[in-house]
Amino acid sequence: MEEDYFLKTENLFKYFPIRGGMLSRTMAHVKAVDGVSLEVRRGETFGLVGESGCGKTTLGRTIMRLTDPSKGSIKLEGEEISRVRGRNLKNIRRKMQMVFQDPYASLDPRQSVRSALVEPMKIHHTVSSRNEMNRSAEQLIEQVGLNPDHLARFPHEFSGGQRQRIAIAIALAVKPTFIVLDEPTSSLDVSVQAQILKLLKDIQRDMGLTYVFISHNLAVIRQMCARTAVMYLGRIVELADTQRLFDNPKHPYTHALLSSVPIPDPEKRKGLETLQGDVPSPVMIPAGCRFRPRCSYATDKCEDLHPPMLEIEKDHWVECHYDLKFAASYSD
């Protein structure tokens, strides 16, 4: 892999200790991120998809250094950022920003839009004069499709979609090169969702941004992302070009996930295939292949051996013992 990756994580782990007992000993760990290696290319939208509790949000937060990784490395433009602290971390934050799921809660209710937009400029001293700050704020608000009159208002005066636009504008205020989008549209209505997705695409085109797009919504991932990683219980089980991943899933979990998504077309009604059982607790991860208990193709090998991550085609990685066999069986 000689290619120059924009963001690269290697063997990234994030365990949350569960404390208990008389002296608050660590009894166990929630293995939220359990050895993730991925590369994000400059200027692409990298999708991270999985069900709730699979660790995708924790992975996003770990990359953003909102929580310290337990182990492993994160490189942003070649620079190791997994251990930086203090002033250096603050400087890193100028390059990477995050947009959160809930636009109702991710804005300070007591802060006007103008003050919220100006705050990052103040923190990072990117803009010096008050006039310039105001001008930047007006520019930003127009960039996200609102108008400068809105600057004096407070978050509760806006609808969900408008708030998410404000949150995006704030993230853009320090002119980052990289944004983690954590479920940016899941609390919005479909008609509004389309607006926000379009806005995000436009901004990316104009500013040359790199996105990591976290979502549980496969349809949105398909529309937005160039490449996609599927997470299950803290690990990436399949990673490929979005097109290839959706058209030709190799991992049984990816396949199950895709076939349980209903399609908004009654003509294509296929009867949803269902996966049995629930996601196991991330505290007691099954030995061997973690998907084995729910996998209908599991064998003894799956029970004993953790499957390796293999590149079965160029840029198509799968963590499964018997990938090709399933590829055949899906098509019938």
Next chain:
Amino acid sequence: MKLYEYIIRRLALMVFVLFTLSLLIFYLTRGLLPPSTALAPYISPRIGDAGKLSLARALGVATSTCPSFQDFASETNGCIVPLWGQYYGWLVNVLTGNWGYTLLPGIAGTANTWDIFFSRFAFTAELSICAAILTIIIGIPMGIVSATHNNKLPDHVSRIISLGGYSVPQFWFGAMLQILFVLYLRVNGAGLFDATGALSITCGICFHNPGEITTYSGMPILDAALSFNFPYFWDSVIAVTLPAVTLAITSIGALTRIVRSSMMEVLRQDYILLARSKGLKGRVVIYRHALRNAILPAVTVSGLLVAYLLGGAVIVEIVFSWPGVGNASLAAANVLDINFLELYVLVTALIIVVTNLVVDVLYSIIDPRIRL
């Protein structure tokens, strides 16, 4: 965490709290005033300087090498035992069960502090328990009615009663009750017990010869019941009524508000909607589905409630001349009866801390989500 581990942990914390509190009281009573004031309550005109010096030694304030009382009084020649040394001496005494003789005016030196404290504490306990019962049987139903009739007449009435009760000065309310009942209705609420705790009758609706009871707990009502002495029981209940109502009035207000707000909160919850959608009767929805959840916040404040009742008892006992420890605490503070004050603080703190522990354990039983 296992339950017993949790309890052990909490008990360790309790020892820490009690220890620090005893230090605090000791510092307040010994550390802030000149060492010679420690002697003041014991000194009578007949004691000469030599006697004073040996008294100071006995109290652990003067060192054994102190040459004379003058040196002690002027705090020279290494006469003063440092505060931590005084505390250590006191702690050893206390831990071996020696709480000294009481300094309370009138009975100073005649009895053991421990005995005096607990014979009086029984009265405080009786008063507080009665007030707690009143608080619970009035506060909870009033809170429920208030919440289920939000912003209607019962809610307004309960709001006035509860906020009024919460705002009324207890000493004044007690005095007003006395004017009303003693002056106009001739029911005696005050002075039914004399300072030693024996019944003395000046009461219009009391038995004039209630007879004798055996002392089991020291609480008149309980002892009378255990002795099957109905007249004595009745008189004791009469005696405790006005003080208990006075003591309870504040906590009734507080509890009503807590139950009301948590009940209203619960009634807005989704699971109440589901319960109603299942076609359950209104009564079942309120008492089975809502109350069980709404009672939890009320349970958590029981520790505070106990603290409130024990603290309020000081005032109420003074107003009603109730022969409990609260009434005596003011006198004990005035004569710097360090043993009595320490005992009082430690016993109340113990009760409050244990209540909190019991409450937390109870909470985990009522709410299955809580694992200690």
Next chain:
Amino acid sequence: MKSKPPATEDRYGRRADIKYSLYLLKLNPVVLVGFIISIVSIILALISPILVNPSSWHLQNLDLRLCWNNPAFNWGIGGVFDCTGRIYPLGTDQYGRSLSEMMVLAIPIDLEIALEVVLSAVVIGVLFGSIAAYVGGTIDELILRITDIFLAVPGILLAIVMIVVMGRSLFVLTLAVLITWWPFYVRLVRSQVLGEKEKPYVERLRAMGAGRTRILFVHVVPNSIYPVLVQATLDIGSVILTVSALTFIGLTPSPLLPELGNLANQGIQYIFTAPWLILFPGLTILIISLGFNLLGDGIRDILDPRLRR
């Protein structure tokens, strides 16, 4: 309710807040009473030096002690003296001072102590409570354990000992009440901040690069302060109750001091001969305390977002 109507611009904003407050006031007019009582008592406290000569409480006139000459009301009990000369609307006390004038002088004293205690408690609470919650770890544990100690003992007991030992002055009285009061605020602020700091906007601010101090004092504390202020309003009444209870049991700087609890204490000896002496000061305490409680209760309803729909 899931069924709530869509929230859009006209539903919020300052004008809607006022509209909402008025709406709640209509549902619960008692709040207005509380508001009026609080305002009147504060105004009375401010203008009291104009109404009554502030040093008149030193002047005793034993000829006029314990008399009642208000023709509007007759107590109907024996032994009530009549005074001659000027009218004393609420009678005189045992030092021959006009009770009504003493009460006017007493209100600012009680209110001042209450404000001092509550404001200091709020400041201490915000400082230590927010640090405990935000920093966490050992500091949190330490602060919590210290509050545990103070919460494990009835405050009034500690206050009695403090006043007896440190001397009977208004300052010690204030300090003694404050000592028993601050732990509640530390706990309250701590729990508010704990809840507030988990909100997504705090995470967003961290991702933005904002420092801890900025997040805590510019964003989290101002957002969690309302319940604290409501509690402070409610506690003004409770502090007055505690202070007057302490002076009532004799822990007063001077028997002559016009302080409501002290006035009532002087009155209790004459409870059957001059009932007005205990009646009116106590009633005043009740009314002022009730006023602030009603006000705080109303403000709490207005600020409670869960009640809105």
Next chain:
Amino acid sequence: MRKVGSEGETILAVNDLKVIFHTYAGDVKALDGVELFVRKGEVLGLVGESGCGKSVTALAIVGLLPPNAEIVSGKAVLDGTDLLGMGEEKLRLTRLKDVAIVFQDPMTYLNPVLTIGLQITEIVASQPDLFIPELIKNRLDEISTIEKAKGELVPKLQVEREKLRAKSQTNRLGNEELTRLTRLYATSILKSVRLPEPEKVFKMYPFELSGGMRQRAMIAMALIRRPKLLLADEITTALDVTVQAQALQLLQQLKEVIDTSVLLITHDLAVVAEVCDRVAVMYAGNVVEVADVKELFRNPMHPYTQGLLASVPRVDLVAEQKSIQGSVPDLMFPPSGCRFHPRCPRVFEKCPVAKPTLIEVSPGHLVSCFLFGG
């Protein structure tokens, strides 16, 4: 023009339902004359964006609107009786037996301090006489299943069977017997919603179950009543796709088993396409279009339906989504005339002036829009 809901096999017909919420800031006109009907045995999808009034419609039907709501006009006729004009006690019995509702978020809708078992059995306990025939039948079925499995008659069970048959004549049970049979019935219901180890789940508290299991438990609470109509209010919204698929599949199977009709409320058009027979689209308190599901997706007529369909991202192909301009109106100040007109790309002079009515444009396809007559 055919009157809506005039079909013979209709189980529920809602006519001209208007609901207002009184709030401190003013009145919110949440429902503005909702018209819809559910046929016996069908799944009707009620679809719309948040705030369009779909949940309010469901709550109004079962009489569970919050106290500040007022039903201004309208009828909701279930099997010949109007639910809206009913007394409180009769309505309670209707909720108990005829109309069941399953809600969105299984965590907040289950009482955290009561066991799943109690929350199911209390339904039977609240009016045992309504359930006794089913309780007995369930036990008799169980007995024959056991015997069939063994291949012989078990004397003990034979005795029990005789006893139960006798009791089914009088429709009376002793307390102990009632508790036992209720428990067995509840367990069998838990089994039928495919909860693993139903006896164990019976004793568990909601927090001990996963999201999907909680949703099943809530479905079980509806199922035990064998309702004529099941209102499913966003039942899959809080669930992951794989769990959503399980829940939808379960719903379809159960619908066949207990022979009920379903009003499926959702904002997800994909779910509608997957499970519904017919669809009603709601916008700002009105039903704007009703059609057979295939017809609606093939030939959406109302501009709102068209916009909604164009904005849905698809998992099976990449296409540019189009959004509807503007945002949902504040129903305190609803737009005049057709409530969609401020956002409508095909608005003309008549739209802001008059309110269109729902008319049948082609067989079974109703639209409320002046472009099609209105």
